[in-house]
Amino acid sequence: MADVHDAATRSRNMAAVKGRDTRPELLIRKALHAAGLRYRLHAKQLPGKPDLVFPRHRAVVFVHGCFWHQHDCHLFRWPATRQEFWREKIGRNVVNDERSTQALRDAGWRVATVWECALKGRTRPDFGDAMQRLAAWIQTGEQTITIRGG
Template sequence: MTDVHTVLVRSKNMRAIKGKNTKPELIVRRYLHAAGFRFRLHRKDLPGRPDIVLPKHRAVIFVHGCFWHRHPRCRFAVLPATRPSFWLEKLQGNVARDEKQIAALESLGWRTFVIWECQAKNASVLEGVAQEIFGKG
């Protein structure tokens, strides 16, 4: 199967993908802020630069994109038909790095939580995570 875009157009599209302040991340941040919680963003001194850091609760939240971080059994985590071996290696590397960063954070005493892109719009998922972290929603 060939790509529907030229190499230049595909390259431009891929460069436009953000790593910070993504739409799912903004949704989660808005929910937490409205619920009265205060947090820090992308702390460089922590392994993996977690998306959301709640120092008071010693908790971090990663808001993962389903495609980029291989959300199991998710319809958005489909392997591209073009250059599948390249993508499989790249995406498996992302997953391995995530696991390493989470282990490092937990060894430093941080509680880690992952909210997937497909879950970010689901208020009950956000409420459940908030209750698990803070004991309230």
């Protein structure tokens, strides 16, 4: 009976994890809107459903959680339990990220990735500077940008 209870609890906990409108995403949206940039949210027709889409600039922004996308920073740690499950789950996320990025680039989109560690944690850069870099990138022709903690 304990296994059923544990599985149900894990399922509820996983369901509580938000995939959109996260705090980091809301911070970025607010900063870019204040910079005069207008965007669409979570475009289902594009590979990977980017968090922000700037059709006028042919640019998309992904806001990645360091844990869920296996970032090589101090915020990522492999869980101590159910290691096989987590390695498969997070590994699939990484593969899907790579596929989505390539498909977007092949379709003529420019791709930005903002990592969670760029917004919180001990190595985060100045938020204003990071958002200025992102806003400038959106308005240029550069193909990609990655914004991460130091």
